[in-house]
Amino acid sequence: MKDYILSVDQSTSATKAILVNKKGKIRDQVSLGHQQYYPQPDWVEHDPVEIYQNTVKAITQIINKSGLKQDDIAALAITNQRETVVVWDRVTATPIYPAVVWQCQRGAAICKELREKGYEPMIQSSTGLIIDPYFSASGIKWILDNVEGAMQKARNGDLLMGTIDSWLLWKLSGGRVHATDYSNACRTMLFNIHTCTWDKDIADLLGIPMSMYPEVKYSDEVFGYSQPSPDFDFSLPVSGILGDSHAALFGQNCFSKGMGKATYGTGSSIMMNIGDQPLDCPEGLVTSIGWGAQGKIVYVFEGNIHCTGDTINWLVNDIGLINDPGSSEQIALSVPDNNGVYLVPAFVGLGAPYWDNDARAIISGMPRSTGKAHLVRAALEAIAYQVKDLVDLMTTGSGVSLVELRVDGGPTRNRFLMQFQADMLNASINRSDIAEVSALGSAYMAGLSTGLWKDLEEIKSLRGKDEIFKGKMPEVQRDKLYNGWKKAVERTLL
Numbered sequence: 001m002k003d004y005i006l007s008v009d010q011s012t013s014a015t016k017a018i019l020v021n022k023k024g025k026i027r028d029q030v031s032l033g034h035q036q037y038y039p040q041p042d043w044v045e046h047d048p049v050e051i052y053q054n055t056v057k058a059i060t061q062i063i064n065k066s067g068l069k070q071d072d073i074a075a076l077a078i079t080n081q082r083e084t085v086v087v088w089d090r091v092t093a094t095p096i097y098p099a100v101v102w103q104c105q106r107g108a109a110i111c112k113e114l115r116e117k118g119y120e121p122m123i124q125s126s127t128g129l130i131i132d133p134y135f136s137a138s139g140i141k142w143i144l145d146n147v148e149g150a151m152q153k154a155r156n157g158d159l160l161m162g163t164i165d166s167w168l169l170w171k172l173s174g175g176r177v178h179a180t181d182y183s184n185a186c187r188t189m190l191f192n193i194h195t196c197t198w199d200k201d202i203a204d205l206l207g208i209p210m211s212m213y214p215e216v217k218y219s220d221e222v223f224g225y226s227q228p229s230p231d232f233d234f235s236l237p238v239s240g241i242l243g244d245s246h247a248a249l250f251g252q253n254c255f256s257k258g259m260g261k262a263t264y265g266t267g268s269s270i271m272m273n274i275g276d277q278p279l280d281c282p283e284g285l286v287t288s289i290g291w292g293a294q295g296k297i298v299y300v301f302e303g304n305i306h307c308t309g310d311t312i313n314w315l316v317n318d319i320g321l322i323n324d325p326g327s328s329e330q331i332a333l334s335v336p337d338n339n340g341v342y343l344v345p346a347f348v349g350l351g352a353p354y355w356d357n358d359a360r361a362i363i364s365g366m367p368r369s370t371g372k373a374h375l376v377r378a379a380l381e382a383i384a385y386q387v388k389d390l391v392d393l394m395t396t397g398s399g400v401s402l403v404e405l406r407v408d409g410g411p412t413r414n415r416f417l418m419q420f421q422a423d424m425l426n427a428s429i430n431r432s433d434i435a436e437v438s439a440l441g442s443a444y445m446a447g448l449s450t451g452l453w454k455d456l457e458e459i460k461s462l463r464g465k466d467e468i469f470k471g472k473m474p475e476v477q478r479d480k481l482y483n484g485w486k487k488a489v490e491r492t493l494l
Contacts, residue, residue: 007076015031024440026440037098043106046084080164081102166180190208253456258274266310270305271288282394287302309410310347311382312411328380341363363378
């Protein structure tokens with residue numbers, strides 16, 4: 001019986017293959033990291049071929065490890081890092097340049113020119129997004145403008161573009177399917193969220209030929225079928241394609257208007273379901289499509305933070321302050337407070353609600369008594385402060401009070417961080433017992449498509465035991481700490 005969904009979670013730092021059973025539990029998983037490339041300051045790239053090869057390896061390893069047969073697996077689902085974009089040759093299926101990652105700032109000059117020429121109202125009205133290199137469009141334009149012969153090949157119809165889901169779908173289907181879903185399309189700054197079509201005016205403005213664009217589908221459609229290969233000889237229906245943050249919203253069962261979640265990954269996405277109509281968002285946030293399924297579109301308010309989990313990685317990999325991410329909790333708890341120290345992790349600029357690409361990270365307020373533990377604590381606290389920035393703005397703009405925030409992602413295993421987050425929001429933090437919520441959300445969507453689960457109510461019944469962190473910090477202390485954060489951000493923005 002087809003009792004499993006094989007979910008591929010292709011994130012900024014790794015590719016995971018995860019088996020989800022009919023009870024909504026993870027049976028097995030395999031993770032393979034990939035290289036990060038920084039060819040210039042503020043530039044970030046990935047190798048799309050490495051990512052595809054790791055995807056095939058992870059799928060192969062999880063199948064061999066589990067002993068499952070093709071008849072056991074209902075579908076192959078894909079959830080992916082968003083905005084990261086690939087441009088490849090239609091005939092050779094070879095990328096013409098490395099993937100431009102969502103963190104990359106190479107498109108800053110392109111975005112600045114668009115703003116200076118007054119195009120932001122037009123683009124924001126159509127896409128729900130502000131003009132920023134965070135989104136895919138400027139990366140695509142940069143590739144076409146800077147890779148020799150690329151623009152002419154694009155005009156000839158020889159090039160295709162897409163976010164990582166499109167690239168993997170193209171490769172897994174043997175070049176038969178060039179498609180994406182609504183959640184990924186709406187993050188490119190090229191998609192009209194009102195008509196739910198690619199915006200030809202923006203495409204023409206940026207010089208990105210329409211022949212390059214993938215077809216856009218509902219996430220619960222069958223996009224195509226994986227083609228047998230020497231490494232991966234299963235032919236599976238591919239469904240449940242969703243950007244990782246949208247998949248997490250779905251996996252957290254935020255099916256109703258007003259429900260919200262925070263994904264703590266390399267960066268963080270704070271997202272709230274606003275129903276079936278796009279609303280004007282408060283300044284500093286964006287309006288996006290949450291998902292398309294069952295013939296309907298769900299819209300969201302969203303704010304994006306550039307560095308959250310990546311701040312912890314910086315402590316480990318770049319300055320060697322701690323040996324591993326897990327040790328940060330104990331070290332932070334070894335001191336009673338931050339000793340007045342604040343870290344603003346603007347390593348690649350500040351995202352929402354500031355959207356300042358020129359801002360750079362600072363550590364402020366260090367007295368002579370500052371030790372390693374204070375810096376580690378300040379790094380963890382910075383994650384919570386950034387989330388509070390967005391939640392406060394979101395609830396004010398929507399008129400909905402936050403009672404509970406559902407959270408997911410690796411850093412949520414850090415109990416100090418979760419308690420501090422609850423204290424800063426003065427609200428309940430609901431942590432799922434499953435860390436891989438994005439993979440679970442895409443699996444749920446694929447399961448709806450293939451009949452593994454009949455409806456949303458059945459999916460709700462699968463939700464496991466959660467852990468609740470409740471805010472307990474006195475208001476005076478909370479305000480003092482948060483005011484210190486806002487002052488530190490002001491220094492960063494100077």
